[in-house]
Amino acid sequence: MSGATIRRRGGARRTWWGSWAWFSALGLAVLLPWIIFDWRHGRHDGFAVALLTQTAIMSVFALSYNMLSGQSGLLSFGHAVFLGLPAYVTIHVMNAIAAGHLWIPEELLPLVGGISGLLFAALFGYPTTRQRATAFAMITFGIGELVTAAATMFQGFFGGEGGVTADRALNTSLLGLSYEPAIEVYYLALAWTVIAVVLMRLLARTPLGRMAEACRDNHERVRFLGYDPHGIRFCQFALSGFFAGIAGALYAMTYEIVTYDAVGATLSGNALFMTFIGGVGVFWGPIVGAVLVVIMQSWVGLVSNAWQIYVGVLFIAMVMYAPGGLAGLIVLHGPVWQEGRIQALLLSYARVALPGLLAVLGFVALVELGSSVMLGEHEKGAVRLFGGALDPASPWLWGGGAALLLIGGSIARRQGRALAARWALIAEGTSAG
Amino acid sequence: EDSIRIGLTDPMSGAFAQTGQQNSQQAQYLLDSINSKGGALGRTFELVTYDNKLQPSEALIALQSMVDHNIPFVWSNAGSNVAAALIDGVEKHNARDPDHRVLYFTAGSTAPELTNEKCSFWFFRFVPTTEQFAEMLVRALPPEVKKVYLLNPDYLYGQAMQRDSTKFLAQYRPDVQAAGNELIPVGKVKDFSSYIAKIKASGAQALITGNFGPDLSLLIKAGTEAGLDVSYYTVWAGTGGTPTAIGPAGNSRVFALQAFNDNMADEQGDAALKDLVTRFRATHDYDFDAGSWRAMFELLQAAIQKAGSTDPAKVAQVLEGMTSRDMLGHEWAMRAEDHQVLMPYYVSVFTKDVKYDSEHTGLGWKVIKTYEGKDLALPTTCKMKRPAT
Amino acid sequence: MTPALALRDVHKSFGATRIIQGVSLEIRRGERHAIIGPNGAGKTTLFNLISGRLPVSSGVIALNGRPIQNRSPQKIRRLGLTRSFQIISFFHRLSVLDNLRCALLWPLGYRVAFWRLLDRERRLNQAAEEWLERLALTARRDVQAGALSYAEQRALEIGLTVAGGAEVVLLDEPTAGMDRGEADRTTALIREITQGKTLVMVEHDMNVVFGLADRISVLVYGHLIASGAPGDVRGDPAVQEAYLGAEAA
Amino acid sequence: MTLQLTRLHAYYGKSHVLHGINLDVGEGEIVALLGRNGVGRSTTCKAIMGLVAAKGSIAYRGHNLLGLRPDQIARLGIGYVPEDRQVFPTLTLRQNLELGLKRAGRFGRWRLEDIYALFPNLRSRQNVAAGQLSGGEQQMLAISRSLMGDPDLIVVDEPTEGLAPKLVEQVREMLCEIARRGAAILLIEQKLTIALQISHRVYVMGHGRVVFEGTPGEFAKDDSVRRQWLEV
Amino acid sequence: MELLLVSVLNGLLYGMLLFMLASGLTLIFSIMGVLNFAHASLYMLGAYFAYEISRRVGFWVALVIAPLLCGLLGALIETYGLRKAHRHGHVAELLFTFGLAFIVEKLVLMVWGPTAVPYRVPPELDFTLFSVYGTHVSAYRGFILLISAAMFAAIWLLLTRTRMGFVIQASLSHPDMVASLGHNVPRVFTTVFAGGAALAGLAGVIGGNYLVTEPAMAFSMGPIVFVVVVFGGLGSLAGCFIASLIMGFVQTFAVVLDISPADLLARLGVAVTPATPLAEVLRVPLPRIGPFLPFLLMVFMLLVRPRGLLGTRDT
Ligand SMILES: Nc1ncnc2c1ncn2[C@@H]1O[C@H](COP(=O)(O)OP(=O)(O)OP(=O)(O)O)[C@@H](O)[C@H]1O
Ligand SMILES: Nc1ncnc2c1ncn2[C@@H]1O[C@H](COP(=O)(O)OP(=O)(O)OP(=O)(O)O)[C@@H](O)[C@H]1O
Ligand SMILES: [Mg+2]
Ligand SMILES: [Mg+2]
16 A cells, blocks of 8 residues: 555656656647748748747657657568658548548648557567567568558559658648648647547557567566567557557648658668667657757758768767767656756866867867868858858868867866766665664 | 859769769869859859759659759759659649649650650750660661670660560661660669670671660670770760770770760860860869750750749749850750650770770770761650640 | 366477477366476476467367467466576566566556556555565665676566466476575475465476475376375386486386 | 685676675585575676676685686686586587587596486487487586586586486585596585585675685574575 | 579579678677667678778778778777667667767768779679670679678688577577686677677678668668568577578569569459559569569568577577
8 A cells, every 4th residue: 555655756856857848848839830920021930930840740650650769679671651651541531532532631631640550560560560560660660661562563552762742731620720821730730639649648558568568578578467568569660650650640730741761761760770879768858859850850951061071970979978868868867866966067067068069069170171172062152151251271170070070079078977977876865774 | 142043963872873973073063163253143053962862762862852842943964763752742843733844854864755755844854865866876877787786774765675676676777687686674784795796796797785784894895805896885984983994895896875975075176165065174173074064054054044933933934945056066966745855875985095094904995977967867856845824 | 176287289380390299188277287308308398388479289278268379478477377587587787666667567457557656556566565565575675686696586487477376387497506404495485475376397407396286297208107295106116217216216 | 716706796797796705615525605696696606707897705716717718727626517517519429528628538536438328318309409409408508518628616506407317416416526536526516405405604695795605514503694694 | 594593693693792792790680689770781881991092002901991990980889889878678778879870870971971982893803704795704803702702701610610600599588698618708709799780881882882871771781681581580690691682682573574463463364554542553664663672571571480480589
């Protein structure tokens, strides 16, 4: 009995904490388009809205991926199939609606994607989920490749290279919205994201969700408890397809075009990156990952041609310093925060962050200079960096960059060790308490 | 509002970075030369690049960014999938936000449907379609060739190449027999020997192929290595990297469709053009294959000048039906019905016998056949919706 | 009355090696039965055959009169037979409570319910809490199972096996690696939680065997050489020769 | 003195398990280390092998083992039989044994034949993957594997766990044989009878410390130690 | 008949080419259990190194030095990065090697530019070895065959004559125990990873001029190699070898056999017309999907036999 009360207390505290964070995140998501409003032209910043919408879609997608990778221990290399195929279905349905063959309220279109995702996942998943581990991973990889191949080869359903397009202004809105402005689609996507996130959160706490975790830990023992692990993996896979399908429908509605890229390896890879960079151990980890990866790919990609190097370095740094993902890193601070010991750490963090920032600056400068020189962009005269134009021929810049990197790096390293020691001290204190 | 901005979205990173990088560099080079002569409306052109990783969704986000920055001209080259998405995106954007319209053009996406079923008032194409490519290749076949083999990449573009080549063979060369017909997926075949064996067994004298990049290089390498005695009629053998990969073994065997090559200036004797080419060769270590874009930019420049503003609607209206002559003296015309350019195009052979070699291979491109734009006018199915105003 | 578990002429070979060579055995309902035998005699293999982990080469295994050989482990579990593992085998990253809930889900009829929340299921949670209490793991309920001490892990392993309420319970060396005190505590635990059930266990600790078993069978290299009441078996010279050695003396 | 532990502390991450152990094992000596479950006996073994973080000193024939890698420690002539056996499941029994050799094909005091003579069961199972072996067979394998490296000191953690009574006898004899061939043994054993029968000296541990040290005879006399530290 | 013979030859040579590409990965992925996505990057670096060396001091020097450089690089990667990632499990490794692959690709772009480099077959090997019915087989293809066979022999000796294979396999389950038996596990891992990297480099040296040396070569080579290794079965060198040959033959014969499901149906008396459901799919001839057959085969293989052709373990 005492156990139950401890649990409830612990649970309550966690829920308070959790819901506070959830609601502020949601609030931020609702308000952001207005915070970055383009007042000069009196309109929404289209790029920001596009990124926000993409983040919402990718969050659902990454969470659905985590139902496999995190909860069920199934590493999939072909998850985009269950976003892409439903996206194709949705876009065909949208065209059918526009042609008057069908009537479905626009707000419920994501459900079309979800259901078709469920069906596709059930179809592919039934044989696939007989296997696990590497065999599963490679089967999904193979299926991903084959579906992508089919999408380029067959035009009837996939529309060939140009893909299938539709107009999202269908006039079937229950709310009387046209869905022409991107901002309306963003709010629709956000609403469905909230629904999907809540559902997936609840799903993790159902018997199925728990058994999926049990299968992940020890698939054989599950059988001696009366369960068929194949059945559990299958259900989990199918439901994951449902949510990926919702993301797919939102994708179709946002871009109003679906091409073979929507089933391709790049997107599948992104699901994996988002999930693991965010962290599989924590439910909201993949959302953090989605935010980061969208920013990395779309924004950094627009600013710098060398984004690949940054992404690469990020991956390696993650593996080295935060194997639990970003969420893992954040959660680590939970107990310290609650016991009010975070101040003790702040100074140490600052000591690492300042030289670290300098090192990063030096690194970015070097990479950008290098990339511009090598790609011959210097013919344009200068590298655009940090808001100013730099002359890549100047040895001062190279020297400065290298110096920043070396000096900042070595100081950060030293301070990092001190921080780690401090951490150990504090963590010991909290675990005892 | 000082400069006239053109937003170029192409793959700037990843496997196709080469295309985007070289496109933007060559465009910049050409725009610099146009700007040095005054630009348009007294303003200079400015090129702003946006990476799209050859993905439609990324291209649409790039489009958003361009719209946010009030960039009136959107330009992309690589990938008909990207172009299709952008046509659609631009069409919708212009309808939904008429105050900030944009004009979109491509000089690289060749799928015929873009100026047929998908044609749009806001979209202009400054490159022939694959249908025209097929026609040009078929008409380039020498009379002694009686058996050809078709080999194309297995997606919409290659399938169209295959279909159209067959169609034009029937039309222009009923005496030629198609000995074989092959579609291969892009980038998946590592060893082309089996295809070579099959081609050899078919007895074909020429190979018509729409393949590009490593696939094309590997195909030709495998063919020359196995001693296959055919001529390669290609669309893309002149593009970056392929001459290097083919190397001397391709001498006089490889033919390519081109809008421009470094040797044309020399043949033509136009001093300005010569200067443009030699300066480019001095500062870049790849071929100046986008030289024809000069004519495209000049058309744009003239249209802006004539419209008196950079308003996309006005510029588009003026562009329709506009004609000009390029530096080689051939006519460029923007067909009003479908916004498909009718421009000159050339068939060149890869040979030792040239002044400027390609990519330091010792071999270069020499024009053997010229098509005038009007020669290549094909019917269109475009039903263009023009804006009310 | 049909026996709870009956084996008739069961054989098992791995390739050419014959491990179980014609075992016939009946275990009455409600009895506590121990199987002893030298290492490598095939005791674990026999458990694997009964519980469906391995297919038999030939022979019949019947649970309450129903043949169950060559059926999947989950089917056999659903028919009311459960087993523990010689090498601890549970869900390391789940909490102790969740481990027990997993064991209770199927018997309580939840299947793959994805429309019910575990925390809201009163019946399930009550049962799980009761098991925590019985296993003396209440204080550790929210700890990850992998972090338990060895003895606690053993207790959980047994709890996981028995919690579902199956009629026939197979335990494979439940007290291995325990000191005297813990072995005694575990014996008591087993006695308590298998009350009214049929228990078959493999064990090398003779204190535990003679403390718990109503009947004992001796398996030597694939053959049952003796079966009977503890006193009889202990006195059997063949058993002493093959298994007990000096200790019986 | 072959092995000497002085004020040895050991830690698993944050938790401090050994609190200053003093213990030594002489040349050719069998020393038993007793204690209840969880008292830290296995941790002592791991500390000797360099598998846990430790402070203090571990001297072995003039080398300080602390700070050395496990493989360096093993190459100084120490063999180890872990409590959970740790056979390599995908390798066959024989391959497992061969991995015990410090250098391929170089046998010392123990050859394969000696092992098979001691445990005839193992011979017939030579080509079975170790993961398929019965619990007891794995135990035999783990002991035998450590002998293949020809150790001068062998640290044996619960060698009779899961063995049938008759085999327990065999293992007892084997341990004596090992000692006869000149290797010292640090033996962790749950079964008091055996430990007392074969060991020359006995240590008893409680709460991460040594609470008794003496000969089996002294131990047998001192009932209080047994009651306080070994029984319930 | 003529085509058949040539195709058999082509299949064999193609298979050996695939094996050459896959052999290093077998060592690293299938034997060490490391999901190495940077393998193809090392292959690419091998080609570029060889290009640089061969245009300065000649191909034969490059043949030795470039793989050694890659091996050294592999050793560094293992020691300073992968070892740490390995402790955090497969996905950590995967992310690590992915990050590495990204960086290498970009660096190659920066150093050598986006277009193919003129890395050519050495003149000594640039002749026709023999001809079959007028189809030339170049000496270089013979050379590839020779090197592949040598690679097979080398790895086989490494794994059977030394205990490295056993040490690694054992370390996958109980690394501490292997160390306690006196084996320097980290050194063995570094050695083997470096070996795999060197093999990748060697494949690059030889494949780079036979195929094309350009920044996208890593990206396009990766998938098929993974397929070969997985199809052959993790942990099995022989499996990888046989899988390479199978894939070589399958792809070669798929090109030659011009039939489609519709043809088969027609033989059964069922005509496929454009109105038939899935007509578009049914009419696909075999050559069109030839390059995807390896993927298809792999999927089927794993569905019925998750450990692959000759695999020794499941995961
Ligand atoms: N899959 C298999 N392949 C080959 N031999 C096997 C396999 N499984 C078990 N064996 C062999 O069968 C014999 C019986 O093993 P089993 O595990 O049943 O013994 P056991 O009686 O439980 O012994 P212990 O008391 O030591 O646990 C052993 O010799 C073992 O090596
Ligand atoms: N890997 C580990 N991480 C954290 N704590 C551990 C770990 N291994 C053991 N411990 C703890 O260290 C203490 C000593 O463990 P140890 O294994 O040395 O005990 P032991 O005397 O060998 O007991 P046993 O009879 O159970 O083998 C125990 O409290 C145990 O819970
Ligand atoms: Mg057993
Ligand atoms: Mg212990």
